[in-house]
Amino acid sequence: MTKKRILITGAAGFLGSHLCDKFIKEGMHVIGMDNLITGDLKNIQHLFKLENFEFYHCDVSKFIHVPGKLDYILNFASPASPIDYLKIPIQTLKVGSLGTHNCLGLALAKKARILVASTSEVYGDPLVHPQNEEYWGNVNPVGPRGVYDEAKRFQEAITTAYHTFHGLETRIVRIFNTYGPRMRLNDGRALPAFIGQALRGEDLTVFGDGSQTRSFCYVDDLVEGIYRLLLSDYAMPVNIGNPDQITLKEFAEEIIRLTGTKQKIVYKPLPQDDPKQRQPDITKAKEILGWKPKVSRAEGLKITYEYFRSLPKEDLFKLPKEFESKR
Template identity: 50%
Template sequence: MSQVIEPRGEAGRPAARSVVTGGAGFVGSHLCRALVASGNSVVCIDSLSTGRRENVADLLHDPRFTLVEADIVEPLRVGGPVDFVFHLACPASPVDYFRMPVATLRAGGHGTYHALCLAREKNARFVLTSTSEVYGNPLQHPQDEDYWGNVNPVGPRACYDESKRFSEAMTVSFRKQYQVDTGIARLFNSYGPAMREDDGRVVPTFVKQALSGAPLTVMGDGSQTRSLCYVDDTVRGILALAHSAESGPVNIGNPHEITVRELAEHIRELTGSASALSYTEAHPDDPQRRRPDISKAGRLLGWEPRVSLLDGLKKTIAAFSAADGPAAGHVPFAPG
């Protein structure tokens, strides 16, 4: 059944009105906060299957912000003008997409189609947040946007990888057939406040374990690498793409590459934890190397990450240490 969202306060409507699918999720909530802080009105659409109301609790009484609990896989109608549609709705943690593989594929298929239809109807700029997972376990290093990837279409991660690859194909097709103004951002391993403790991704897992004194569980021998981008930098990159005429795809990530074992040691040191490192069996198809080539983002968007890994980890640890839990301690977004 179609969901109808009527605009609030249209008489004094700001210069831009944005729809953010998955806006109560980790990256989505930070994006909503940045948009509202810049004067935008925001319609946040989230099924709350993996997102959390508390992620946007500080926005709920702001007249520029509307939270709508709805599933983007169903048709959606939004009343009034819309300038931007940001499509983030999709389980992004292995814990979640292993648990909900069909829902993950539907978010990339039906969800992307419905979000693109809304952008087409409203003549809005559409921005898809894709992922470095489209590169799979890459044979090219670092990964630039021309690399087609090395993805197992029937492996345990296929529901997420192929969901995002299909989302990209759908976005490109709407641009070609219907002239929808689209942009694709490929995000690399974002982290920061508002990640769930049970997210399953490496940063919240290590931080939770270190703060509790539990062993830090390192998959495999810990030599696999990640390139971690603090969420404020990720949001700046998404907004830079949104306010450009570029179609992408554009890599948004931090090219500083670190092994998982080194990351564990950094977190153990920053938390003052005496936790041991415990080595466990690696997940199937776990990427062994991950590092973005961001020269395109620098050249076309004037974007590069600003927050160092250590500074970002300190902010993340402080948020997880806050009395109200990991969703607390939001660091104000710094635009520009």
């Protein structure tokens, strides 16, 4: 039987690399694609020896060509952390718009089913809690986070338009905070920032008073949810995340206990438009996909901490890489 062929854009990123692993494990031929502006080939180097994996160094915002048939496309090409999209705002908007348009056009030409990676950031600083898929969000389009939030909102809109106008098979996943091995220590998000500070012997920085909440989902759980959504018959957005929320102050205290460090928590002003609450309503995922997270935060954090602790010492002190292109 001919293997199913799947294109995964953003393949060298944190989530993309785990998705490559998953679909190879499920017996598919995986074509990875990444321009490596935030991704890292180290995340997928273990796959290069496999005959069921191939890689294209390509910017999906410009052009996509993949020879042969495609059964599925996973579009995960986008910066995903504030430290990235604040440095490359134009590229963030282009990959969410032009890049998504190119992926949808390829899916249409190949008659492939496409799943696009949206985000809980489409809800902005939410006025509804927990956030369900029917909530339209509270987003500042001209604030610093607008380049990411609106790129993702446009991505959902054009994906839905291709579904309704062209009859394209589309899936939309709204991803909440996810963590696990292969995260970048310097990507600016709370979990790697806290662990990195602890490992360097620095005080842990909490923005605001620490009362804002986050809900952290272990990467294996997220990947399973995405896999089930891709193979489902549901075309509207679905939240995938862990509803077990925690305040950032409590989370910093958890990291201090986990790492056994003696640092204290220091407080800095809250960035503009930083969401005060983030918790997914996963009723749809449970009912439609039969999915719910299985890995507890304690278990997932232990695995993630061991991963970060195993990194070369120089990685702990590596500053975020600068991006050459400002286009």
